[in-house]
Amino acid sequence: MDVMRIEGGNPLRGSIPISGSKNAALPALAATLLTEEPCILENVPDLSDIRFMGKILHYLGAEVEQTEATTWKITAANVAPRAPYELVRKMRASVCLMGPLAGRLKRSEVSLPGGCVIGPRPIDMHLKGFAGLGMGINIENGYVQLEASRARGNHIFLGGRHGSTVTGTANVLMAAVLTPGKTLIECAACEPEIVDLCYMLKTMGADIEGIGSPILIVRGVDKLHGCTFKILPDRIEAGTYLIAGAMAAEKLTLQNMRVADQAALIDKLREAEVSIEIDSPTCITVRKSSSPLRPVDVVTHPHPGFPTDLQAQMSSLLSVTPGLSIVTEKVFPNRFMHVPELQRMGADIAIEGPNAIIKGKTSLSGAPVMASDLRASAALILAGLVAEGVTWVLRIYHLDRGYDDIEGKLKAVGAIMNRLPESEMPKELNPQAA
Numbered sequence: 001m002d003v004m005r006i007e008g009g010n011p012l013r014g015s016i017p018i019s020g021s022k023n024a025a026l027p028a029l030a031a032t033l034l035t036e037e038p039c040i041l042e043n044v045p046d047l048s049d050i051r052f053m054g055k056i057l058h059y060l061g062a063e064v065e066q067t068e069a070t071t072w073k074i075t076a077a078n079v080a081p082r083a084p085y086e087l088v089r090k091m092r093a094s095v096c097l098m099g100p101l102a103g104r105l106k107r108s109e110v111s112l113p114g115g116c117v118i119g120p121r122p123i124d125m126h127l128k129g130f131a132g133l134g135m136g137i138n139i140e141n142g143y144v145q146l147e148a149s150r151a152r153g154n155h156i157f158l159g160g161r162h163g164s165t166v167t168g169t170a171n172v173l174m175a176a177v178l179t180p181g182k183t184l185i186e187c188a189a190c191e192p193e194i195v196d197l198c199y200m201l202k203t204m205g206a207d208i209e210g211i212g213s214p215i216l217i218v219r220g221v222d223k224l225h226g227c228t229f230k231i232l233p234d235r236i237e238a239g240t241y242l243i244a245g246a247m248a249a250e251k252l253t254l255q256n257m258r259v260a261d262q263a264a265l266i267d268k269l270r271e272a273e274v275s276i277e278i279d280s281p282t283c284i285t286v287r288k289s290s291s292p293l294r295p296v297d298v299v300t301h302p303h304p305g306f307p308t309d310l311q312a313q314m315s316s317l318l319s320v321t322p323g324l325s326i327v328t329e330k331v332f333p334n335r336f337m338h339v340p341e342l343q344r345m346g347a348d349i350a351i352e353g354p355n356a357i358i359k360g361k362t363s364l365s366g367a368p369v370m371a372s373d374l375r376a377s378a379a380l381i382l383a384g385l386v387a388e389g390v391t392w393v394l395r396i397y398h399l400d401r402g403y404d405d406i407e408g409k410l411k412a413v414g415a416i417m418n419r420l421p422e423s424e425m426p427k428e429l430n431p432q433a434a
């Protein structure tokens with residue numbers, strides 16, 4: 001396993017190009033199962049989760065080719081309905097294979113993915129949606145079996161305790177496009193990744209109205225065809241670098257992003273008095289302020305609210321923003337795995353239920369810390385960039401799931417960081433070496 005060694009305190013200057021979105025590319029790859037014709041996806045990020053989804057599609061029988069660095073061609077002429085536990089357990093997003101398999105083959109058998117460190121992640125709303133479409137559902141030996149031969153369009157409500165469900169909306173939508181009749185999905189997720197999926201499905205011949213709103217109206221068609229579709233830029237990657245810029249940039253420009261997707265983050269950063277210039281709809285420049293930032297309160301919500309996937313990174317910023325900030329996590333109320341690690345770097349954070357009460361300091365100090373999930377890992381990298389001394393982030397394979405070349409991109413703008421085999425980390429610093 002590799003570790004990341006970061007020397008803190010170096011200003012970031014230059015520009016970072018934003019890659020395609022992981023959470024848009026994953027359902028888009030699953031959607032290629034809806035047609036026997038080739039689908040070409042462009043702007044696909046180079047991530048372990050994406051390669052993994054490619055492996056699952058290949059296992060299911062699709063031809064999967066990476067024709068260029070960021071272009072994938074998938075031809076799912078013949079596909080099998082069963083995705084086994086050995087594959088699915090490695091990536092939770094594989095649940096979004098259920099909808100397209102049931103839509104196209106009228107049956108599917110996909111393993112339940114198992115636990116997740118960011119908290120309980122049930123799929124009851126996905127199943128409620130499938131049941132609403134009239135599918136037979138059977139859970140046996142850890143597999144969800146769907147029988148969709150008598151499925152029909154219906155009125156489906158996808159609201160839950162924490163808002164809608166992103167992957168659940170994708171799943172029901174992908175089943176509905178090939179289900180006879182009219183399906184109305186109410187309280188559909190409005191995340192940009194769902195909007196992107198709707199546009200891809202329309203390019204394939206699906207009939208969908210209400211795109212971008214919480215009410216999607218889908219009229220089932222008999223067949224979908226192939227498409228060429230460009231995945232939208234990753235708003236969470238862009239948001240992570242915007243926060244990095246607020247913490248450490250002399251002048252950092254983010255390119256190939258979509259500024260329109262960052263309203264909640266830009267609003268909070270401006271409230272904290274971060275200097276942000278919107279250069280164009282695809283480009284932003286951020287600078288670390290010369291005076292201390294102001295503390296702010298942040299509450300995560302489904303889109304267009306502040307994204308849960310930026311909560312950990314924002315907590316790193318607020319840990320070095322003098323004053324009291326409160327971060328409330330409404331989407332995954334237990335998503336605070338980064339907090340004990342930030343505390344090891346000197347952050348003053350108390351967890352009270354879904355709230356992190358952060359007493360911001362002027363500095364953190366480098367320490368060996370353990371990454372626990374993707375966004376927690378990013379939060380630790382950001383903290384390491386501004387900490388005094390050296391930070392070692394262990395278990396960085398989590399980062400590779402969702403950040404395309406984070407080391408190369410940050411080094412190119414001045415960060416001093418290196419990925420090393422764990423064996424090169426001083427033994428006395430490695431909590432795993434004992």
Ligand code: EPU
Pocket residue numbers: 023026093120121122123124125126127160161162163164165166167168308309331332333374375402
């Ligand atoms: N929920 C239920 N029942 C369900 C589904 C969800 O109670 O059937 C709850 C969840 O437990 C959670 C809330 O509803 O409290 C929202 O969950 P959602 O289903 O929207 O999350 P997801 O689709 O599993 C996607 C992203 C996550 C991101 C969330 C929220 C992908 C592959 N994953 O997950 O991304 O945090 O939406 O925006 O799109 C990440 O990229 O690091 C990541 C975790």
